[in-house]
Structures are given as structure tokens and as C-alpha cells.
Amino acid sequence: MQKSYSRRAKDEVLNFEIKNNCCAAAQLAGMLLFGGSVSENKIRLASENSALTEKFCALFERVFLYKIETRQEKNFYTAELCNKDITERVLKTFALTDPSGGRLIRRRISPDLVRKKCCKRAFVRGAFLGGATIVDPSRNYNLEFVTHFRGLARDFSELLGELSFKTGMGERAGNCIIYTKNSETICDILAAVGAYGAQMEMLNVKIEKELRNGMNRSVNGETANYDKAVSAAVKQLKAIEKIENGMGIKNLPDDLRDLAYMRIKHKDAPLSELGALFTPPLTKSGVSHRMKRLMDIADKN
Numbered sequence: 001m002q003k004s005y006s007r008r009a010k011d012e013v014l015n016f017e018i019k020n021n022c023c024a025a026a027q028l029a030g031m032l033l034f035g036g037s038v039s040e041n042k043i044r045l046a047s048e049n050s051a052l053t054e055k056f057c058a059l060f061e062r063v064f065l066y067k068i069e070t071r072q073e074k075n076f077y078t079a080e081l082c083n084k085d086i087t088e089r090v091l092k093t094f095a096l097t098d099p100s101g102g103r104l105i106r107r108r109i110s111p112d113l114v115r116k117k118c119c120k121r122a123f124v125r126g127a128f129l130g131g132a133t134i135v136d137p138s139r140n141y142n143l144e145f146v147t148h149f150r151g152l153a154r155d156f157s158e159l160l161g162e163l164s165f166k167t168g169m170g171e172r173a174g175n176c177i178i179y180t181k182n183s184e185t186i187c188d189i190l191a192a193v194g195a196y197g198a199q200m201e202m203l204n205v206k207i208e209k210e211l212r213n214g215m216n217r218s219v220n221g222e223t224a225n226y227d228k229a230v231s232a233a234v235k236q237l238k239a240i241e242k243i244e245n246g247m248g249i250k251n252l253p254d255d256l257r258d259l260a261y262m263r264i265k266h267k268d269a270p271l272s273e274l275g276a277l278f279t280p281p282l283t284k285s286g287v288s289h290r291m292k293r294l295m296d297i298a299d300k301n
């Protein structure tokens with residue numbers, strides 16, 4: 001059985017390599033707050049995805065130098081920590097206890113943990129793994145993060161805002177939902193968390209939908225120029241997808257990698273407009289030359 005779109009996106013995020021230790025802590029906090037449970041003397045995370053539980057344990061060991069054991073219960077893989085000293089350290093590091101010294105757990109995002117942009121993204125990665133569901137784009141555009149805790153939902157939607165992601169907030173069955181139905185925002189968030197394959201899949205669905213609309217337009221007697229630009233862009237995006245599935249976009253020479261990302265971001269811009277977006281700007285023939293090299297690499301990939 002093919003894995004769900006949501007699961008494929010999460011598997012990509014699980015494979016994302018975290019370079020900085022600051023980001024490891026932020027991602028761990030995101031996973032714990034959105035996907036786990038915390039009390040005064042216990043920390044726990046359970047998932048049907050064994051790789052997700054393993055990732056949690058690996059990050060935990062990296063940040064707190066302590067190995068949590070996992071166990072399997074039916075279809076769930078559970079990581080549970082019952083060591084009081086370590087739990088206390090976690091609560092302190094993630095600022096999950098009342099600053100006035102009370103014992104109450106407060107599930108909020110510590111500003112210290114997400115001060116840097118790299119760490120903001122890392123927290124979103126953790127929240128994505130722990131609490132996100134994303135609908136298959138061929139059905140609908142919808143990404144949502146779910147939590148029981150209103151304060152956490154508010155903090156998180158503010159954090160997404162700081163990264164320029166516009167989301168809405170709502171409630172369902174006593175849970176807070178932070179959501180977006182905007183395909184561009186979803187694509188941007190997928191890229192920010194490192195789910196490039198899922199982003200590409202969504203872009204392809206979008207392009208195909210737009211292409212179909214465009215074809216209807218020309219059938220209706222309107223200009224075919226739009227169709228031409230779109231079908232060129234579709235070819236380019238398919239080539240970029242091929243490269244991503246082969247050698248990986250990130251392994252392209254710098255100038256081609258930048259062009260690939262620019263095309264992904266501005267999927268239906270004509271080459272002249274694409275060139276204008278670079279600093280310094282590129283001429284149309286400059287972009288066209290680079291695009292040819294990119295397509296050649298895709299052919300050989």
C-alpha cells in the first residue's frame with residue numbers, strides 16, 4: 001500500500017539533517033509539545049511511525065545526553081522517560097514550568113528556544129512531525145497543526161507569522177487547529193521543513209490544474225500564449241523533479257540550484273521575469289542558457 005501524502009512528507013522531514021545543536025533542541029521541543037506529553041515526572045511520545053519515535057529519542061540523546069528506551073505496543077512505538085532528574089532538566093531547558101517557581105506545567109514556546117531563524121524553522125519541523133496533517137493535494141489544499149493547548153496554539157501561530165507564513169486558527173472537538181488552505185503557503189511551509197518532494201508533488205498538481213484551466217480558456221477562443229508559457233514551465237518543473245529524485249537539487253552547481261528553486265517558487269513566471277528576480281538580475285538569454293543546462297542534466301539524470 002502506498003504511504004499517505006502526509007506520511008511521505010513526514011518521512012522527508014525525518015531525514016532532514018540537523019546541523020546546529022541549537023536547532024536540535026528547538027525541533028525536539030516542537031516534537032514534544034505537539035506530539036508528546038509532559039508531566040512533572042514523566043515525558044512520553046508515542047507514534048505509529050517507528051522512525052518518528054526513533055528520531056525523538058535520537059534528538060533527546062543529542063540534547064540531553066540521555067538515552068530513552070522505546071517499546072512497541074500493538075501498532076504504537078512508545079518512548080517514555082520516567083527519570084525525575086532528567087525530566088526536571090527538560091522542563092527547565094524548554095521553560096515548561098511556571099517562571100514564578102510553581103510546579104504547574106505550562107505548554108508554551110520559550111522565546112529563548114526560537115530566537116534564531118534556524119531554530120524557528122526547526123521548531124516548525126518538530127511541530128510538523130508531532131502534530132501536523134496534510135491532505136493529499138489532488139484532493140484538496142489543507143495543512144493543519146493540532147494541539148489541546150490554547151497558549152501553545154497562539155505561540156505557534158505567532159511563530160509562523162514571524163516566518164511570514166499566514167495561517168488561521170480555529171477549534172474542533174475541543175482542540176485548537178492552526179491551519180492554512182492556501183497552496184502557496186503550504187508549499188512554502190513544506191520547503192521550510194525540508195519536505196521538497198512533497199512540495200514538488202503539490203506544485204505538479206497545481207500546475208496540472210492550471211494547465212487544464214488554461215486549455216479550457218484557449219478552447220474558449222482566448223490567446224494560446226499563456227498555455228505555451230505554462231507548458232514550458234511544466235516541462236521545466238518536471239525536469240527539476242527528476243533531478244530532485246535523482247542527484248538532488250541541492251547537489252547542483254550553485255547557479256543552477258538557485259534557478260531551480262526560483263522556478264519552483266515562481267512556477268509560471270516567463271523566463272524574462274524569472275531573470276529579473278535574481279540579484280544581480282539575469283537577462284532573458286542568460287536565464288534561458290542556464291535553463292538549457294538544467295534540462296540537459298535532467299535528461300542525463
Ligand SMILES: [Zn+2]
Nearest residue numbers: 022023118119
Ligand atoms: Zn538553530
